[in-house]
Amino acid sequence: MKIEKAYKFKLEPTPEQAERLAQMAGCGRVVFNDSLELILSIARKQSGIIDRKALYKHLNSLPLAERKALNNLFPSSASLNKQLTSWKKLDNRLWLSEAFNACLQQRQRDLVDKGIKRWVKGKSGFPVFRTRKLAHHSTMRFPEPKKQLRINHNHIKLPNKLGLVKYRNSREVEGELRNATVSLNAVGEWHISIMCLVDIELATHVQGGMAGIDMGIAKNMTLSTDFCGDNGVFEGVHSFRALQGKLAIQQKKLSRKVLGSANWKKQKLKVSKIHQRIANIRRDYQQKATTEICNNHAMIVCEALKVANMSKSAKGDSENHGKMVKQKAGLNKSILDEGWGELRRQLKYKMLWKGGVYAEVNPAYTSQICCCCGHKAKENRTTQSNFVCVDCGHSLNADKNAANNILNRYLSELEQAA
Numbered sequence: 001m002k003i004e005k006a007y008k009f010k011l012e013p014t015p016e017q018a019e020r021l022a023q024m025a026g027c028g029r030v031v032f033n034d035s036l037e038l039i040l041s042i043a044r045k046q047s048g049i050i051d052r053k054a055l056y057k058h059l060n061s062l063p064l065a066e067r068k069a070l071n072n073l074f075p076s077s078a079s080l081n082k083q084l085t086s087w088k089k090l091d092n093r094l095w096l097s098e099a100f101n102a103c104l105q106q107r108q109r110d111l112v113d114k115g116i117k118r119w120v121k122g123k124s125g126f127p128v129f130r131t132r133k134l135a136h137h138s139t140m141r142f143p144e145p146k147k148q149l150r151i152n153h154n155h156i157k158l159p160n161k162l163g164l165v166k167y168r169n170s171r172e173v174e175g176e177l178r179n180a181t182v183s184l185n186a187v188g189e190w191h192i193s194i195m196c197l198v199d200i201e202l203a204t205h206v207q208g209g210m211a212g213i214d215m216g217i218a219k220n221m222t223l224s225t226d227f228c229g230d231n232g233v234f235e236g237v238h239s240f241r242a243l244q245g246k247l248a249i250q251q252k253k254l255s256r257k258v259l260g261s262a263n264w265k266k267q268k269l270k271v272s273k274i275h276q277r278i279a280n281i282r283r284d285y286q287q288k289a290t291t292e293i294c295n296n297h298a299m300i301v302c303e304a305l306k307v308a309n310m311s312k313s314a315k316g317d318s319e320n321h322g323k324m325v326k327q328k329a330g331l332n333k334s335i336l337d338e339g340w341g342e343l344r345r346q347l348k349y350k351m352l353w354k355g356g357v358y359a360e361v362n363p364a365y366t367s368q369i370c371c372c373c374g375h376k377a378k379e380n381r382t383t384q385s386n387f388v389c390v391d392c393g394h395s396l397n398a399d400k401n402a403a404n405n406i407l408n409r410y411l412s413e414l415e416q417a418a
Contacts, residue, residue, distance in 0.1 A: 001199070001200055001201070001202055002197055002198065002199050002200075003197075003198055003200055003352070003353060004178070004195060004196070004197060004198075005174075005175060005195075005196050005197075005198045006193055006194065006195050006196075007171065007173050007193070007194045007196065008191055008192070008193045008194075009156075009167045009168050009169065009170065009191065009192055009194075010167065010168040010189060010190075010191050011156075011165055011166070011167045011182070011189075011190040011191060011192055012165075012166040012167060012168070013162075013165050013166070013190060017162055017163070017165055018190065020160070020161065020162055021140075021162070021182065021184075021190055022138070022184075023098070023099070024099050024100060024103060024140050024160060025138035025139065025140055025184065026132065026138075027095070027096055027098070027099035027103075027104060028099070028103055028104060028107045028130075028138075028139065028140050029107075029130040029131070029132065029137060029138070030093075030096070031084065031087070031096065031104045031107050031108060032107045032108070032110070032111055032129075032130050033129045033130055034087065035080050035083075035107075035108050035111050035112075036111060036127055036128075036129060038075065038080070038083070039074050039075070039111075039116070040052070040055065042073055042074060043055060043059060043070065046070060046073065047059075056125070056126055056128075059119070059126045060119075060125045060126055064120075064121075064122060067119065067120045067122075068120060071116060071120045074112070074116060075112075076112060077105075077108050077109040077111070077112040077113050080108040080111075080112065081105045081108055081109075084096070084101070084104060084105065084108075098160075099160065100140070100142075100148075100159050100160035102142065102143060102144065102148065103140040103141060103142065103160075106140075106141040106142075106143050107140075107141075110141070111127055115127035135184045135185055135186045135188075136183065136184075136185075136186075138183065138184040139181055139182065139183045139184070140181070140182050141179060141180070141181045141182075142158075142159075142179065142180045142181075142182075143179055144179075145177040145178070145179060145180040145194065146177050148180075149177070149180055149194075151173060152164065153169070154166060154167065154169045155167065156192060158182070167192065173194055173196060174196065174198055175196030175197050175198035175199070176196060176197040176198075177194065177195075177196055178195045178196060178197055179194075179195050180192060180193065180194045180195070181193045181195075185276065186272040186275065186276065187269060187272045187273050187276055188269070200353060202355035203354070203355050206298040206354060206355050206356045207298065208227075208295075208296050208297040208298040208299075208356070209225060209227070209296075209297055209298060209299070210224075210225075210297065210298065210299040210301070210407060210411075211223045211224050211225045211227075211232075211293070211297045211299070211300055211301070211403070211407065212224040212301045212302075212402075212403040212404060212405070212406035212407030212408070212410070213293075213300060213301065213302045213303075213347075213403060213406065214303065214366070214367075214399045214400075214402040214403040214406060215302070215303060215305065215338065215340045215343070216338075216399060217331075217334045217335065217338060218384065218385075219233055219234070219235055219236070219399055220234050220235060220236025220237075220289075220338055220343075221233070221234040221236070221289065221293075221343065222234075222397075222399035222400060222402070222403050223293070223403055224400065224403035224404045224406070224407050225296075225297070227296045227297070228289075228292050228293050228296050229289070229292070232400070232403075233399075234289050236285065236338060237281050237282060237285045238334075238337055238338075239277075239278045239279075239281035239282045239285075239337070240278050240282075240333065240336075240337040241333075241334070241337060242281075243274055243277065243278050246274055247271070247274045247275070247278075250267065250270050250271045250274060251271055253267055253270075254267045254268060254270075254271055282337075282339055283342075286339055286342055286343055286346060287346065289343075290343060290346040290347050290350055291350065293347065294347065294350040294351055294354055294356070295354075297356065298354075298356045298357065299356060299357040299358075299359075300347050300351055300356070300357070300358050300359070301358075301359045301360070301361060301406050301407050301409075301410040302344050302347065302358075302359075302360050302361075302406070303360065303361065303362075303363035303366065303406055304360040304361060304362060304363060305340055305341075305344075305363055307335065307336075307340055307341050310335055311332040311335045311336055312332075313325075313328070313329070313332070314328035314329070344360070359410050361406055361409045361410050361413065362409070363406070366402045366405040366406055366409070367381055367387075367398060367401075367402045367405075368380055368381060369405050370387075370389035370391065370392060370394055370401070371394075371396070371401050371404035371405050371408060372389065372392055372394040373389060373391055373392040373394065375389055375390070375391035375392065377390055377391075381398050383398075384398065385397060385398055385399070386398060387400075387401040
């Protein structure tokens with residue numbers, strides 16, 4: 001079985017190489033923006049709307065049929081690639097010739113084949129212009145890494161006069177190279193992500209048992225089994241809450257700086273570093289916890305939680321004011337701090353690699369149903385942590401009971417399907 005596996009490493013370029021990377025990323029942004037402006041000019045001609053803000057509002061409100069019709073008028077990525085030659089001859093674009101042509105063409109493909117197509121399908125809004133103010137807009141992709149890259153011990157050879165760039169070689173890259181992306185993060189660090197096609201052998205017998213997983217705030221994950229964590233309980237790290245005080249102090253200092261000044265940029269970097277630390281702590285915990293769970297189980301069943309809906313603001317609008325807005329905002333922070341979506345994503349692909357089963361079930365009433373007799377009642381859950389069935393008297397930790405219900409619900413669905 002072939003799977004796609006990504007390897008991400010931190011680059012350690014010299015000052016000259018870092019400057020060269022920034023120039024290449026800047027060229028990519030300009031080509032992306034010029035291509036987008038060309039597409040928007042067609043949209044303006046068709047709609048008669050000149051103002052950009054009004055045009056975007058119009059484009060994002062179009063029904064599916066009209067989006068498809070308008071998309072047929074837009075140039076393809078191949079035709080945009082041909083435009084590059086003429087753009088490089090313009091007096092204000094002569095410096096585009098210094099960038100790696102394959103990276104510039106890839107930015108145009110990303111715009112048309114990803115951004116525009118997602119908009120046509122209604123999965124996202126119309127693509128917006130790229131800016132140097134947002135670090136994740138500074139990227140470059142090498143579509144043919146077999147020809148364009150070469151890994152040499154602790155260095156990666158990159159084209160466009162970059163030469164050998166040192167990187168943190170934390171593990172060996174295995175499989176067939178598919179593409180590579182160099183990106184900049186908010187604290188000014190360059191990384192390279194290498195996508196490989198890896199051939200894995202699925203085991204004929206997958207070791208481990210079955211487990212349902214209840215995801216919560218007080219306890220990040222509670223398993224129906226006791227094989228992992230602390231008797232099947234993963235408390236989580238709550239990294240945002242842990243560093244929220246420091247972050248607030250630095251953000252308050254940032255608000256007092258003159259926007260765009262040298263001191264503002266220094267303070268902005270301090271804020272970005274705290275955000276990065278929060279993300280790194282959470283990411284480290286998630287990788288270790290999901291790996292431990294997958295290594296000890298052959299079947300994992302989770303709740304199909306709709307995190308976006310659960311973390312919506314309660315502010316309401318000018319006519320219908322929300323209730324308990326402050327309390328809901330605090331709850332939303334806690335929900336997002338848990339990273340439930342990322343945990344499920346990692347569990348899914350790791351179980352796939354192992355050859356096990358990953359499934360999700362409807363989470364409705366899993367906290368109110370008795371896992372022994374099936375009786376459903378609000379009174380079953382006396383407190384946040386205690387569950388006592390009013391019908392059969394069964395008592396258990398509330399999260400453990402919910403985890404058992406999640407597993408039982410999936411097994412019941414399997415029986416009904418058979």
